[in-house]
Amino acid sequence: xxxxxxxxxxxxxxxxxxxxxxxxxxxxxxxxxxxxxxxxxxxxxxxxxxxxxxxxxxxxxxxxxxxxxxxxxxxxxxxxxxxxxxxxxxxxxxxxxxxxxxxxxxxxxxxxxxxxxxxxxxxxxxxxxxxxxxxxxxxxxxxxxxxxxxxxxxxxxxxxxxxxxxxxxxxxxxxxxxxxxxxxxxxxxxxxxxxxxxxxxxxxxxxxxxxxxxxxxxxxxxxxxxxxxxxxxxxxxxx
Amino acid sequence: xxxxxxxxxxxxxxxxxxxxxxxxxxxxxxxxxxxxxxxxxxxxxxxxxxxxxxxxxxxxxxxxxxxxxxxxxxxxxxxxxxxxxxxxxxxxxx
Numbered sequence: 303x304x305x306x307x308x309x310x311x312x313x314x315x316x317x318x319x320x321x322x323x324x325x326x327x328x329x330x331x332x333x334x335x336x337x338x339x340x341x342x343x344x345x346x347x348x349x350x351x352x353x354x355x356x357x358x359x360x361x362x363x364x365x366x367x368x369x370x371x372x373x374x375x376x377x378x379x380x381x382x383x384x385x386x387x388x389x390x391x392x393x394x395x396x397x398x399x400x401x402x403x404x405x406x407x408x409x410x411x412x413x414x415x416x417x418x419x420x421x422x423x424x425x426x427x428x429x430x431x432x433x434x435x436x437x438x439x440x441x442x443x444x445x446x447x448x449x450x451x452x453x454x455x456x457x458x459x460x461x462x463x464x465x466x467x468x469x470x471x472x473x474x475x476x477x478x479x480x481x482x483x484x485x486x487x488x489x490x491x492x493x494x495x496x497x498x499x500x501x502x503x504x505x506x507x508x509x510x511x512x513x514x515x516x517x518x519x520x521x522x523x524x525x526x527x528x529x530x531x532x533x534x535x536x537x538x539x540x541x
Numbered sequence: 542x543x544x545x546x547x548x549x550x551x552x553x554x555x556x557x558x559x560x561x562x563x564x565x566x567x568x569x570x571x572x573x574x575x576x577x578x579x580x581x582x583x584x585x586x587x588x589x590x591x592x593x594x595x596x597x598x599x600x601x602x603x604x605x606x607x608x609x610x611x612x613x614x615x616x617x618x619x620x621x622x623x624x625x626x627x628x629x630x631x632x633x634x635x
Binding site: 336337338340341342343344345347348350351354427431434435438463466467469470533534535537 | 570571572574575577578581582585589597598599600601603604607608611612614615616618619621622623
């Protein structure tokens with residue numbers, strides 16, 4: 303009997319030790335989540351590769367079907383997670399406000415697909431770069447400095463992206479697009495709503511504002527730009 | 542949004558190892574793909590733009606540089622924190 307009690311005590315000690323050990327490991331990963339999300343954002347910039355894919359029939363077919371299929375899969379998984387059929391524990395790096403709401407990454411992906419599919423390159427490219435690079439940069443500035451620096455720094459970084467994407471345009475149009483785009487991106491990032499993620503807003507708000515300018519271009523004396531402002535050209539690959 | 546809502550969700554102990562493993566497996570893609578795309582954009586500028594004296598490809602060079610720098614800036618602290626986590630993990634397993 304005494305031996306059984308001793309064994310039970312030993313077992314209890316082992317369990318407590320293992321629990322404390324695991325707890326320490328969980329605490330250690332906290333810093334990692336933060337940088338994981340930042341790296342994940344920056345990773346999104348690689349999706350610009352979409353524009354480099356050659357214009358071949360089978361690649362065009364893949365370009366048409368694969369991105370929506372990925373997003374639909376993500377939405378289904380998120381719905382299952384919210385309904386409790388898939389545990390939130392299987393998702394790394396979610397924030398508390400995403401517990402009962404669709405995760406930011408789905409908003410991020412939906413906005414990227416809408417931009418790639420429906421907007422011209424000079425609008426889509428800088429908007430995607432704003433979500434992928436400006437958003438984490440503004441997040442880091444918010445961590446370290448006061449809010450007014452977030453607006454200033456974010457505006458300048460976004461303006462850089464828009465001016466790179468519109469560098470082929472007339473100087474007046476370049477300045478207008480850079481200013482309006484950067485303004486939209488900063489507003490989209492800083493105004494947070496529970497139901498609509500900033501990863502979606504930072505892309506769609508400047509895109510809509512620039513879309514209006516794009517449609518108005520022939521009426522304000524710049525003519526229809528067509529594909530003349532494109533900056534990424536489809537690749538010419540052996541296959 | 543308040544700080545509590547902005548904090549990260551905690552993982553249940555039983556799933557912790559699986560998640561760290563998934564993160565580690567995903568890391569090479571997360572780091573390598575943007576760097577490859579950035580280098581490829583610069584390479585394409587060199588082959589079709591610089592070599593053939595075609596200024597239309599300058600945008601690809603600028604985008605390539607932005608993607609490379611942007612990713613390196615965030616990848617370095619990410620790798621540092623990952624290495625730190627792995628060290629803590631391996632120490633706690635001993």
